[in-house]
Amino acid sequence: MLPVEEALEIVLAHAPRLAAEAVELKDAPGRVLAEDVRADADMPPFDRSAMDGYAVRAADVAGAPLVLPVAGQIRAGQYPDRPLPPHAAVQVMTGAPVPAGATAVVPVEHTRAVDGGARVEILGPAVTGAHIARRGCEVSAGDVVLEAGRSIDPAAVAVLAAVGKARPAVGRRPTVSVLVTGDELVDVWEAPGRGRIRNSNGYAVMAQAAAAGAVVRSLGVAPDQRDRIAEAVREGFASDVLVISGGVSAGAFDLVEEVLARFDVGLLFTKVAIKPGAPLVFGRRGDKLVFGLPGNPVSAQVTFDVFVRAALLRMQGARVVSRPVVEVLLQDALANRSGRANYLPVRIRVQDGRLVAGRVRTAGSADVVAHAAANGLVVLDAARIQAEAGEKARALLLGNFLDRDGLA
Numbered sequence: 001m002l003p004v005e006e007a008l009e010i011v012l013a014h015a016p017r018l019a020a021e022a023v024e025l026k027d028a029p030g031r032v033l034a035e036d037v038r039a040d041a042d043m044p045p046f047d048r049s050a051m052d053g054y055a056v057r058a059a060d061v062a063g064a065p066l067v068l069p070v071a072g073q074i075r076a077g078q079y080p081d082r083p084l085p086p087h088a089a090v091q092v093m094t095g096a097p098v099p100a101g102a103t104a105v106v107p108v109e110h111t112r113a114v115d116g117g118a119r120v121e122i123l124g125p126a127v128t129g130a131h132i133a134r135r136g137c138e139v140s141a142g143d144v145v146l147e148a149g150r151s152i153d154p155a156a157v158a159v160l161a162a163v164g165k166a167r168p169a170v171g172r173r174p175t176v177s178v179l180v181t182g183d184e185l186v187d188v189w190e191a192p193g194r195g196r197i198r199n200s201n202g203y204a205v206m207a208q209a210a211a212a213g214a215v216v217r218s219l220g221v222a223p224d225q226r227d228r229i230a231e232a233v234r235e236g237f238a239s240d241v242l243v244i245s246g247g248v249s250a251g252a253f254d255l256v257e258e259v260l261a262r263f264d265v266g267l268l269f270t271k272v273a274i275k276p277g278a279p280l281v282f283g284r285r286g287d288k289l290v291f292g293l294p295g296n297p298v299s300a301q302v303t304f305d306v307f308v309r310a311a312l313l314r315m316q317g318a319r320v321v322s323r324p325v326v327e328v329l330l331q332d333a334l335a336n337r338s339g340r341a342n343y344l345p346v347r348i349r350v351q352d353g354r355l356v357a358g359r360v361r362t363a364g365s366a367d368v369v370a371h372a373a374a375n376g377l378v379v380l381d382a383a384r385i386q387a388e389a390g391e392k393a394r395a396l397l398l399g400n401f402l403d404r405d406g407l408a
Helices: 004-014 154-162 200-211 226-236 256-262 297-315 368-373
Strands: 020-022 053-056 066-074 089-092 104-107 111-114 119-122 144-146 169-171 175-181 215-222 241-245 266-271 279-285 288-293 325-330 341-351 354-359 376-380 392-397
Touching: 004 266, 004 279, 004 297, 053 066, 053 119, 089 119, 144 154, 175 200, 175 226, 200 215, 200 241, 200 297, 215 226, 226 241, 226 256, 241 297, 256 266, 256 279, 256 288, 279 297, 288 297, 297 368, 325 341, 325 376, 341 368, 341 392, 354 392
Parallel strands: 066 089, 175 215, 175 241, 241 288, 325 354
Antiparallel strands: 020 169, 053 089, 053 104, 066 119, 111 119, 266 279, 279 288, 325 392, 341 354, 341 376, 376 392
8 A cells, every 4th residue: 555645746746737727807716826926016106105194204293293284185096296395294095195205194193183274283293104105115016926826815816906917827627527336326315225325425526626626527326337337437538537436445346447447547556555545546547637536435535635636736736735734732542553544533623722633433434424523634644553632643624624613
């Protein structure tokens, strides 16, 4: 069995970088930038007032309190047509340009209007530079403001808008076909008969792929029959990535590897030292990636998170492809006698300024309810067979971390 780290390196080395495409800014959230974005102008583009108040020369008000004539008013969106006269003040609004010669802005709450606003009393001295954002103090024209490989979040959208990037270049979204195999499966709207279960894997894996930015289609459920699996697999090669759940272990009806061989899929590994999910197939057919995930639902979700999600993000050009890893303090003892890296479901929360992890009781790799209750996975390496309460351990934060008491 390959160690997890080695298997992940193989996956990422074979994940092809997809071409870039331009999208409307409103459609950019969640996409991955395919280019460095540079400022098209200084930011701010002029000396800007950070407060409603009065632009003054700090030297003129060193002896405050004192009264100055008001030489004009500048609103946001206006540009001053003359410099600040000596020993005078100009009323400015937040975001408005300050006139040339001004060295400070006195907030309005530190002033008092005199003679109906024709003059203003400055109630105290001002420090040079106070409440003025100088031109280019944020970035200069030509500076890189966002780097390629960053996922576009609302904050990045604000930057793109500020520099006039109406159609940013982003990585193309990979297409993913999802096939589930198994005679025992019925669809979600059916009542399972004796010995049958509902198809949770197909829907969970499609949801995971979509969350990773992919365009997803379902190939449905194929029974454990070579020709039926082969028919679906052939259709799946129309996508960038084919993900198959089930049929990859060593049982008499685990037929996926045999079917993939029909299509000359080059298998790069077939087992990984991970729990849950040791039977894990990865290969290529030309520029198409193929993943064979275990049939147990939690095994499929965990191996997707560790391997398939990383590949989909790398194909879009993302620099960060793995889930966040944090150090947690264990509240409960955890055991690992599998001889593999064990990914154990936990609930992580902040307690006394530290991240603490409590065990989620689970009935095993088919217990989707327990997996849904977890917001993290504690990782015990193969050599670590026991971790006691009070010890520290690494943990992956799952996508629902903030929704499941992560900051409670």
